[in-house]
Amino acid sequence: MPAQKIQEKKIKDFVKDRYGQIAKKRAASCCCNGVSALKQAQAIGYSLEELKNIPDSAILGLGCGNPIGLTTLKKGETVLDLGSGAGIDVFLAANRVGDGGWVIGVDMTPEMIRKARLNAKKGGYRNVEFRLGEIENLPLHDESVDVIISNCVINLSPDKDQVFREAYRVLKPKGRMVISDIVTDKELPEDIRKSFPAWAECIGGALLRKDYLDKIKKAGFSPVKILDETIYLEEGMSEKIKGRIISIKLQATKARKPKQKLGDRF
Numbered sequence: 001m002p003a004q005k006i007q008e009k010k011i012k013d014f015v016k017d018r019y020g021q022i023a024k025k026r027a028a029s030c031c032c033n034g035v036s037a038l039k040q041a042q043a044i045g046y047s048l049e050e051l052k053n054i055p056d057s058a059i060l061g062l063g064c065g066n067p068i069g070l071t072t073l074k075k076g077e078t079v080l081d082l083g084s085g086a087g088i089d090v091f092l093a094a095n096r097v098g099d100g101g102w103v104i105g106v107d108m109t110p111e112m113i114r115k116a117r118l119n120a121k122k123g124g125y126r127n128v129e130f131r132l133g134e135i136e137n138l139p140l141h142d143e144s145v146d147v148i149i150s151n152c153v154i155n156l157s158p159d160k161d162q163v164f165r166e167a168y169r170v171l172k173p174k175g176r177m178v179i180s181d182i183v184t185d186k187e188l189p190e191d192i193r194k195s196f197p198a199w200a201e202c203i204g205g206a207l208l209r210k211d212y213l214d215k216i217k218k219a220g221f222s223p224v225k226i227l228d229e230t231i232y233l234e235e236g237m238s239e240k241i242k243g244r245i246i247s248i249k250l251q252a253t254k255a256r257k258p259k260q261k262l263g264d265r266f
């Protein structure tokens with residue numbers, strides 16, 4: 001295996017192990033700083049009303065925005081959540097798309113999938129499903145979803161080009177992707193970019209904003225619109241990263257027309 005692939009696998013294994021532990025003990029690490037998960041969720045844009053209508057054990061305080069709050073989901077739509085964790089955004093989406101819709105959460109950490117499935121049972125959800133898998137190799141057919149959401153996950157992937165290619169592949173033409181994620185506005189120091197714990201905390205793998213947006217465009221999305229940004233300036237943050245860590249919210253559209261069916265040409 002090439003050295004780069006070995007390194008990517010090591011990062012992923014570390015991240016998976018860390019989120020496995022979080023799923024088991026309900027403690028949050030990424031983007032939280034010890035604040036209660038419910039308070040953290042409200043601070044990043046969820047309303048108490050929304051949160052009251054989903055299982056409370058789905059709220060782990062791991063997100064960096066509220067992607068559902070940034071788009072209008074229609075009844076009957078099929079939604080995919082990349083890195084669904086314990087299911088917070090899957091359940092919120094399910095409440096919006098209704099019984100005729102379908103929401104799929106994909107996550108690579110078995111303990112998270114187990115927790116999310118238990119939460120679905122607890123909440124009596126019949127329009128959701130959780131699939132164990134990697135966002136670099138989505139377990140979904142081409143052009144099968146209307147909307148992709150993702151909350152504080154893609155920064156954790158060592159191969160973001162592949163994530164955006166996969167997102168493009170599974171979206172229906174004119175489908176939209178609404179993301180909340182971490183980017184930076186200055187290159188982070190090398191020791192942070194190489195630190196596995198910093199990766200798991202959604203910092204080590206964060207790209208420069210421009211590089212992140214370029215990768216989305218390179219996958220074929222157009223237009224790509226920034227909806228909002230928040231700079232993290234929390235107390236206790238290391239001076240090395242203070243003021244450089246940004247939560248970005250964006251919407252990207254799959255512009256391409258539907259593939260021509262063989263029969264359509266004759």
Ligand SMILES: C[S@@+](CC[C@H](N)C(=O)[O-])C[C@H]1O[C@@H](n2cnc3c(N)ncnc32)[C@H](O)[C@@H]1O
Nearest residue numbers: 019030062063083084085107108109134135151
């Ligand atoms: C910071 S948590 C966010 C969870 C959820 N989106 C939320 O807001 O609560 C990151 C999640 O992404 C998952 N994850 C990280 N990298 C992944 C990958 N390459 N493929 C699939 N899941 C991944 C982790 O297992 C974890 O559950």
